[in-house]
Amino acid sequence: MAAESSVNGATLHHQLYGPQEGPPVLLVHGHPFDHTLWEPQARALSGAGYRVIVPDLRGYGRSALPAGAERTCLSDFADDLVALLDRLRVSDAVVGGVSMGGQIAMDLAVRHPDRVRALVLSDTSPVAESEDGKTFRNRLADRLLAEGMAGFAQEVIDRMIAPYNVTDQPEVAAHVLRMMRGTDPRAAAAALRGRAERPDYREGLAALEVPVLVAVGADDGYTPVADARALHELLRRASLSVIEHAGHLPGLEQPDAFNVALLSFLDSVAPTAR
Template sequence: MPVVLVHGHPFNRSLWAPQTEALTAAGYRVITPDLRGYGESEVVPGKTLLSDFADDIAGLLDRLGLERVVVGGVSMGGQIAMEFQRSYAPRVRALVLSDTSPVAETEEGKAFRNSLADRLLAEGMDGYADEVIDKMLAAYNVTAMPDVAAQVLTMMRTTAPEGAAAALRGRAERPDYRDTLAAVKSPVLIVVGTDDAYTPVSDAEAMRDLIPHATLTVIEDAGHLPGAEQPARFNKALLAFLDEQVVQGTS
């Protein structure tokens, strides 16, 4: 069974390395693309809408000859998964939404994302990466898990500013996905770190209450990236969901 995992901003596909290893060992096919403007994908200036990312994933699936897949994402990647659900619902076997929000951007948020895009183009990624590392990870994990912190910092620092800025400008225009989620008929797993500074547990609980038959797992001792901070706990929840809700549900 194919599982597509979509990274967030400003990362790349290597964020999913622990999940790729665990899922592959369990017999799943894992697809972890670098989004346009990130990782080894082509750097694109201007503005990249969430719908552009979703269309890219659909095109990748077409190229791979895959019709229906499990789609998961973290943070911005979760919003891309929601956009994929909105535009390509028949292709979604199940959704995995980690540390993300379905709510449309506020006017204040739009201004912030556009000003941050300007800043990244002017200054590069280093200063921004240093400022947000203790929000991407729970602050206590930055010191307790130096290898994880170093990996996350490297991903952020090596992301092309043009690609990151284009995604920020597109994300500022994101729609509200709550109606989309309320209509989902496929199984949905929601995951969140207990100490997520960006999308707290209350946001995840609101999504769970919105989605029919959604499963919520709260990962202890983690922030915004529980798949990197607590991979064993994250993988246990993901594999249990796939086995119980997806594989058995289609057998």
């Protein structure tokens, strides 16, 4: 079911799947994507009895960027999601995110720990941006505003998914390209500028008591397996799943394997009545 909610000056489009009484799972897409990134997981989880909430972040997909916004911080996205949970009368949820979505999930968990039943962190990093990284993100923001998304999307498709999957899975590559090209450049630039200023989440994550699934594509070039292992070791109650034959977006590249790991984790922390 499609719905819209007004939160913090933005209108968030979101999709709701599964029974309302099922354990809630909030899935957060990365940059520069939209809620359809999670379609394979939404179908699998809702079929298993979970209530799945999949929003478009402000400025992405069908959610418009508020007028005048030039920087969107991870905390802005996280606060939107807390407000969305309030609108849906969800006291706490399993919160999962991939890439930037994983960083948003970290921010939400560290600043609003009472709203998080468990975490799923896929292909993401808790480390603050480096000075070189800040320069890169701000220059890329300027470029996207000047040129749009098409050239950038074509340049990075073989990093967003594994290069062999660009060839072997043309429908997945087309989906990823469609999401990237469809993103509002103003929203992408605002997120890049906000993400450049992100804090280091490691201390806050190390203090969390909730269970965490850390997932990563075996051939992720952005956040490699070594980064996922370091994140896993940082957490008190964590499991690690390395998804073979996948890059930065294993939930799309290898949905069956990703869903097995995800459902196994969910059934251990928030089982349904099935």
